[in-house]
Amino acid sequence: MWHLNIPAKVRIFAWRLYMDAIPTMLNLNITGIHVNPICLLCNDGVESVDHAILKCNIASNVWKMWDDCPISLMGNNMDIPDLALEIMHQGTQRDLEKFFGVAWRIWYNRNQVLFEANGISEAHIWGAAIRMIEDFKDANGLKINHMRDKKDYWEPPPVGFYTINVDGAIPLANGHSGIGVVVRDSDSRFVAAMSLPHQGRYSVEETEAAAVEQGCVLVKELGLEGVIIESDSLLTVQAVEANDVRGVVGHIVKGIVQSFCSFQESKIRHINRTSNKIAHELAQHARRISESVMWRMEIPDYLPEPARSEGAS
């Protein structure tokens, strides 16, 4: 989150959103200030952070203006940290900046209405937020170019190694999660690819961790040694590297670390989404099928062209 190119006030607000620490009516109650927890804007429900930022009527009308939002913000039960992760995963950093900018403006408007009795229309909230983010970008445009460190294309592993790219996709409405795994050698040749439906509804973090776990399973089945697992989930990579078995994915991380110990040489690394296109497509595909599919020594033929040419020289 600290790489986001947004004004400091929005950055601080984003952090407080993450920590569920903005003073909504509900949070005031939790901290011991006895006020009516019902939302004063709509009188329709307890004012939690989710309510104030996403579900309250003004807020939800503002979000409807986001035509090309990479995920569906409404109608799922993700909290703000999960939504932010999923936006980053399905969309771009720019989308996440927009998300926090608009969230900040919604909260600002809520305070204007409550404390100064002068809110503005939904369209104005949206417009003001987008302008704020764009203006800030223009002023800082030069800086960002220097901040890019990771490559945005896939590169084959060193001779004798295999790269296992993995990715997870959270369910579409009523569906299941999906996992994608692709194994390539140092000549960028396909060794295997897999689309694996992951029955049940899991969080982004769980799905990403499960994808790494399935990558390890496939490596074992293929009998490979010398493996580099690549995931675009920073949280998962950091948890595995630190052997951090706390939290909801702790049990999965534990399994992954054990697998790692059984390989002759193995490591995990974090990569950009743009260098993980094939695994991404395989994971998306897995959400649409009910049984897992595996390909050996060939590219799945339904893969779209940009993904097929990833890493091809």
Ligand SMILES: [Zn+2]
């Ligand atoms: Zn409300």
